[in-house]
Amino acid sequence: MRRAIGNMTKADRARFARLQLFGCIACRLLDQPGTPGDIHHLTDCGQQLGHEATICLCPYHHRGYPSSEGWCKGPSLADNKTAFVHTFGTEKQLLAISNTLMDIHPC
Numbered sequence: 001m002r003r004a005i006g007n008m009t010k011a012d013r014a015r016f017a018r019l020q021l022f023g024c025i026a027c028r029l030l031d032q033p034g035t036p037g038d039i040h041h042l043t044d045c046g047q048q049l050g051h052e053a054t055i056c057l058c059p060y061h062h063r064g065y066p067s068s069e070g071w072c073k074g075p076s077l078a079d080n081k082t083a084f085v086h087t088f089g090t091e092k093q094l095l096a097i098s099n100t101l102m103d104i105h106p107c
Contacts, residue, residue: 012051022102024058025094026084030073038062040077042091055094 008016016039022028027035037056041048057077059065061084064076075083077091088094 008051015052015054018102019054019056019098022056022098024061025055025098026061026074026088027058028101029088029097032073040091042095053095055091055098 019039020037023034024032024037027033027037035058037058039054040057040062041051042053042055043049060072061074061076062078064079066072074087077084085091089097
């Protein structure tokens with residue numbers, strides 16, 4: 001995958017910190033808010049869209065790695081993207097949900 005995004009700005013770092021405090025958007029939709037996660041960059045045609053097009057996904061929902069706490073519900077993006085989208089929505093929909101919820105409930 002080609003990376004078309006530049007260096008992170010102060011605003012990008014603040015967004016990432018806020019996303020990580022917010023937690024995994026998939027877990028939040030399954031009534032498990034605040035699950036720690038990774039920053040996932042959205043892509044279009046294999047190219048990352050930028051640091052502002054990011055969501056938080058726990059290691060399970062992001063890469064399919066089981067949780068040490070035993071919380072692994074629903075499909076993971078890495079293991080079955082079609083099932084993930086069917087269950088949670090597209091990555092762009094999750095971005096919109098995350099941005100809306102973070103504006104309503106700032107961390």
